[in-house]
Amino acid sequence: EDQVTQSPEALRLQEGESSSLNCSYTVSGLRGLFWYRQDPGKGPEFLFTLYSAGEEKEKERLKATLTKKESFLHITAPKPEDSATYLCAVQALSTDKLIFGTGTRLQVFP
């Protein structure tokens, strides 16, 4: 069964303190791995798509990487506005649906 596990569940960082979020996955043929950001009371907002091991994508202070078993979302010098829940999802070759993890709730303090 396709599955996504994210860790840690919650992360508290001081502004400027870099860290990484982990997404471990099992899928029967990976079509793509996706990172989304979700603010409280809002729908998820797309960040990145990764298709194959070794691929990397960057956007401002965020960088996503992919291996055959996991993905990392690296946050460099975070700011309070980066506080949100970060969701990882996988899509198998045989379907168009996304399987989401439970997310990592990030809080960045000034």
Next chain:
Amino acid sequence: DTGVSQDPRHKITKRGQNVTFRCDPISEHNRLYWYRQTLGQGPEFLTYFQNEAQLEKSRLLSDRFSAERPKGSFSTLEIQRTEQGDSAMYLCASSPLGLNTGELFFGEGSRLTVL
């Protein structure tokens, strides 16, 4: 605003009542998805449409749930005989037809509370 629109944003109902949610996707987006999200969990896939055709439906979806997209534009999700376990945020998302079918544009959701 040309984003995904959902209505109502909040719905409180009594157990056993029927509820219906509406989703207006981004215009010209062929694909429309419904997900459900409970507190502390990630979104859970319910069903999706390509134009007016319902192409996939979750095995976990009770027969009390039905979704339609009659003209390939807006969609409705109806829950019959609601139960307390149906309380959740119901998220709609759309995407254009293309290679990157995992890049979804989500609405702000319809929050259902069943008393």
